[in-house]
Amino acid sequence: MAVAAKDLTKDYQFGFNDGDEFVFRAEKGLSAQVVADISRRKAEPAWMLAFRQKSLEHFRRRALPTWGADLSGLDFEDIYYYVRPAEEQGRTWDEVPVAIKQTFDRLGIPEAERKYLAGVSAQYESEVVYHSINKDLEKQGVIFCDCDTGLREHSEIFRKYFGTVVPPNDNKFAALNSAVWSGGSFVYVPKGVRVEIPLQAYFRINSESMGQFERTLIIAEEGSFVHYVEGCTAPTYSKDSLHSAVVEIIAQPGAHVRYTTIQNWSTNVYNLVTKRAIARAGATVQWVDGNLGSKVTAKYPSIYLMGEGAHGEILSVAFAGDGQHQDAGGKCIHVAPNTTSTIVSKSVSKGTGRTSYRGHLKVHPKATGVRSNVRCDALLLDERARSDTYPYMDIEADDVEIGHEATVSKVGDEQLFYLQSRGISEQEATAMVVNGFIEPFTKELPMEYAVELNRLIALQMEGSVG
Amino acid sequence: MPDTLTEVATELLEIEGLVVEVEGKRILDGVDLVVPRGEVHALMGPNGSGKSTLAYTILGHPKYIVRGGDCRWGGASLLGLTPDERARRGLFLSLQYPTAIPGVSVVNFLRAALKAQGRQLTARELLGTLRREIGALKMEESFLSRYINDGFSGGEKKRMEIVQLAVLRPALAILDETDSGLDVDALRTVAEGVNRVRGADMGVLIITHYQRILDYVTPDRVHVMAAGRVIASGGRELVDRIEREGYDTLLRAAGIEPTGTGAGGGPASAETGGPLRA
Numbered sequence: 128m129a130v131a132a133k134d135l136t137k138d139y140q141f142g143f144n145d146g147d148e149f150v151f152r153a154e155k156g157l158s159a160q161v162v163a164d165i166s167r168r169k170a171e172p173a174w175m176l177a178f179r180q181k182s183l184e185h186f187r188r189r190a191l192p193t194w195g196a197d198l199s200g201l202d203f204e205d206i207y208y209y210v211r212p213a214e215e216q217g218r219t220w221d222e223v224p225v226a227i228k229q230t231f232d233r234l235g236i237p238e239a240e241r242k243y244l245a246g247v248s249a250q251y252e253s254e255v256v257y258h259s260i261n262k263d264l265e266k267q268g269v270i271f272c273d274c275d276t277g278l279r280e281h282s283e284i285f286r287k288y289f290g291t292v293v294p295p296n297d298n299k300f301a302a303l304n305s306a307v308w309s310g311g312s313f314v315y316v317p318k319g320v321r322v323e324i325p326l327q328a329y330f331r332i333n334s335e336s337m338g339q340f341e342r343t344l345i346i347a348e349e350g351s352f353v354h355y356v357e358g359c360t361a362p363t364y365s366k367d368s369l370h371s372a373v374v375e376i377i378a379q380p381g382a383h384v385r386y387t388t389i390q391n392w393s394t395n396v397y398n399l400v401t402k403r404a405i406a407r408a409g410a411t412v413q414w415v416d417g418n419l420g421s422k423v424t425a426k427y428p429s430i431y432l433m434g435e436g437a438h439g440e441i442l443s444v445a446f447a448g449d450g451q452h453q454d455a456g457g458k459c460i461h462v463a464p465n466t467t468s469t470i471v472s473k474s475v476s477k478g479t480g481r482t483s484y485r486g487h488l489k490v491h492p493k494a495t496g497v498r499s500n501v502r503c504d505a506l507l508l509d510e511r512a513r514s515d516t517y518p519y520m521d522i523e524a525d526d527v528e529i530g531h532e533a534t535v536s537k538v539g540d541e542q543l544f545y546l547q548s549r550g551i552s553e554q555e556a557t558a559m560v561v562n563g564f565i566e567p568f569t570k571e572l573p574m575e576y577a578v579e580l581n582r583l584i585a586l587q588m589e590g591s592v593g
Numbered sequence: 594m595p596d597t598l599t600e601v602a603t604e605l606l607e608i609e610g611l612v613v614e615v616e617g618k619r620i621l622d623g624v625d626l627v628v629p630r631g632e633v634h635a636l637m638g639p640n641g642s643g644k645s646t647l648a649y650t651i652l653g654h655p656k657y658i659v660r661g662g663d664c665r666w667g668g669a670s671l672l673g674l675t676p677d678e679r680a681r682r683g684l685f686l687s688l689q690y691p692t693a694i695p696g697v698s699v700v701n702f703l704r705a706a707l708k709a710q711g712r713q714l715t716a717r718e719l720l721g722t723l724r725r726e727i728g729a730l731k732m733e734e735s736f737l738s739r740y741i742n743d744g745f746s747g748g749e750k751k752r753m754e755i756v757q758l759a760v761l762r763p764a765l766a767i768l769d770e771t772d773s774g775l776d777v778d779a780l781r782t783v784a785e786g787v788n789r790v791r792g793a794d795m796g797v798l799i800i801t802h803y804q805r806i807l808d809y810v811t812p813d814r815v816h817v818m819a820a821g822r823v824i825a826s827g828g829r830e831l832v833d834r835i836e837r838e839g840y841d842t843l844l845r846a847a848g849i850e851p852t853g854t855g856a857g858g859g860p861a862s863a864e865t866g867g868p869l870r871a
Contacts, residue, residue: 540655545692547676548652548685549706549761556677559705563696563740 156204159183162306165209169275169309174286182295182305189299195485196423196454201397206369208307208340264322269353270315271326274342277313284315288346292375292403292431301401304340304373311341311372314355316382318348325354325387325573341372347382347410354385356573358417369397370421376404378412380434389417389576390424391583394451398424408434408463415571416443418453419583427485429458432466432494439468444568447480447512448587456485456503456517461524465496472503473565476512477587483514488529489521500530506564507537508557558585605630605796606651606765610662613643613650613821620646622821623662628765631793635807635832636800638818639840639852644800645689647818648769652676652686681710683764687754687771693742699723699753702741703760710761726759729789731782747774755786762790767798772806784809804832820849 154161162183166176191198264271270281277285295305316322347353370392378384384404392398398421404412414428430439441457459468474482484503505514516533538560546556562569562581569577606628613621621643628634638644650657651664653676664671671679694702704719714722723737730752742750751771758766768787772780787810791797799806807815807829815831816823819840824847825831835843841851 539692541692542694544652544654544676545688545694546702546705548680548688549702549757550677550680550709551705552677552709553675555705555709559697559702560694563694566696 155207157183157186157206157208157303157307161208165307165309168209171278172282175278178290178295179306179308182302185296186299186302186306189296189302191299192425195425196452196483198397198399198423198425200422201369203303203369209309264326267320267322268317269320269322270313272313274311274313274344275309277344281313281315284346285313285344288375288377289344290375292377292405293373293401298401300371300399301373304342304371304401308340308342308373311343311374312345312355312357313343314345314353316347316351316353318379319350320348321352322354325356327356339370343372343374345374345376345384345386347376347378347384349379350381351379352383354387356387356576358388358390368395368422369399371397372400372402374400374402374428376412378404378406378410378437380407381409382407383411383413385413385415386428387415387572387576389419389572389580391420392424393420394422394448396421398426400424400426402426402428404428404430404439406430406432406434406437406439406466409436410434411438411440413440414442414457415568416441416455417568417572417580418443418445418455419587421451421453423452423454425454427456427458427487429460429487430468431460431462432468433462435463435465437463437466439466441468441470441472442568442571443472444565445472445474445482446584446587447474447476447482449478449480452481452483454483454485456483456487458487459489459499460487461490461494461497461499464494466494467497468499470499470501470503471567473506473568474503474514475506475508475561475564476514477508479509479511479513481513481515484516484518484533486517487519487521490524490527490529492523494524495526497524497527497529499528502530502532504533504564505535506561507535508561554588555585558588561588604628605667606798607665607668608647608651608662609665611647611650611659611664612661613646614658614660615646615656619660620657620821621650624818624821624823626816626823628796628798630764631796632813633791633797633799633810635812635815636798636818637802637804637815637832637835639844640802642818643821644818645769646821648686648767648798648800651679651767652684653679677709680763685758685761685763685766687751687758687766687768689770689773691742691745691750691754693740693745695740695743697741699737699739699741699756703757706757706761722760723756726756729759730756730786732756748776748779751775751783752779752786755783759786759790762795764794765796765798766790767800769800770802771799772801772803780806781809804836807832817843819844819847822847824849 159180162179163176166179261271270277290305293301295302314326345353345355376384376386390398402414406412412430416426416428418424418426428441430441432439439459441459443455443457445453445455447453453474456472457470459470461468470486472484474484476482482505486501488499488501490497501518503516507514514535518531520529522529538557542560543553543556546559547553551559561584569580572580604627608624608626611621611624612619624647636644646657650659651671653671653674659672666682700723703723707714724734727734727736732749732752736753742753745753754771771783775783784806787797799810799812801807812829815827815829817825817831817835817840825843844851
């Protein structure tokens, strides 16, 4: 596995033999050949190759979106679209930027985990834990594997749902992902099964968990429950400047799906993600979504409330530091009557950071008795920091109850003085105010994530004072 | 590690010729005041005399700019220290308008404060202490998990300040009109709270318009401020005199023309807003 990473930065089409392992990196840039190579390397069925090729056409046809964050710095020709994970392991610890190593130190991230987070090791060493969890899940008929394995080993279910929630022609980045996707999670929960422990992508170690173009597909059958957790609060270092994932969730009647993610990409990354869920009658879908890193994030988890009485919740936090733009929000599309939704967005901007809330609330004409509440709160830590809201509403039914509230606040001098007058330093006081501000989000996280997030905010506050 | 007093001085707090400006306006004009260790002093005076400004200046609020004089603590100047450094040296201010910090529970707030002051209690000790002190102030235990001052009534905020005082055990507690806005029962509860913690190790500087709280917490010494200066100091009898005659006689004796507001003993004139009001 000790492949010298320096050698791998050169352009070359085919890899070399490292023992029994075949290492491969597609050439830079996007072409029909690259797409075909990816599909061939994975030994995919013909339908998936056709799907990828059609998606590539969609990608080429569609213009770059201009309504949101500035994407002009993106160069699609300067990106590798497929790298086998064995090759990523070839990166050495020495190559990981010092700033990221220091953050790991201060967060107290265990050694094995650090290497995984830094992309040095593709696996988080927790096989023992993983295997026992996996056994329990199997007994219940739950499928939890990476998406490539899902396609290979559970092709019938996979094909039935793949690309049905986010079609390849949905938007330019969904099209891109559909053409070159790799990795991500596949989750299937049978009727009536409640998965009591959160399924963490952390423990899904078999392969390709850190892909740039992950594809996640979650199917929860009637009356089932699952909580899927992905990502981590520690910075995830990526050499590659584009991360574009697609997540699809199908919550069948009465099912309950909760999807929690925290992402903290290194600040060179464009993080452009399409996340969408369908909620059938009486189903509940919750997106809990935290965005800390990246250069630009554009991410608007959405829920299509297709069946009567369905309920959707989107809770998100965005933290933008110097030079970062977090363009995040949520969309709830009420198609069926008596459906309800809540969107709560919290954003923090520091230095020259910029956060935008971009939301869409749509109520179709036949969706009577809809109730929805949207709340976005922004906290500015600096004079130069910026926050905007773009709450689009499109209400075509009469009998609806819609609430909308937006606030912008600053960390008050009086709040800081109050905390300081009790002996707490200015820096810690600022972190407390910020952590308090996002507490409605933090309390929804699994404990270890909440603790890490609080520590990370405290680290972000360093140097912001004075 | 906490900052500790390097030397033990009898005169704990010494203010000498203190001149303070707020947003370019001179509010304190040469304040002299000494509070020895373990004593209870009252600071009275009409509205706008500079009492609250003095309190905020002692704690080092950044809006209050010292233009002259000194403020010493155990013999060393406090000037140039941040508010948290002053607090870690043993100062405490009970605010007139305590600030809400949404998302920060009372427990977490006080745990952080104790930790900052070098006192790390176990979860059990912390909870035990908080339960005891919150009970003593006749507050429900459920307040411990509420966000600090968020949605608290005026009286609840004042009691919470005294809970903090009892938990943090400073060497000197400055109470900035902690009595204002309290009904008789709440005032008695708050006063009992102060009496419980005052002692040889904890002095108190009570800033007030009224003599009311001084009926419950007996001061060792009483000072009267007007026009940014301390114009009179004396014993308990000074309170009675203000009660009888109002401030006017004292003001005239100091060469200050009374403005007709703020007679001692009466209800305070409408006073709202933040710490900028002195």
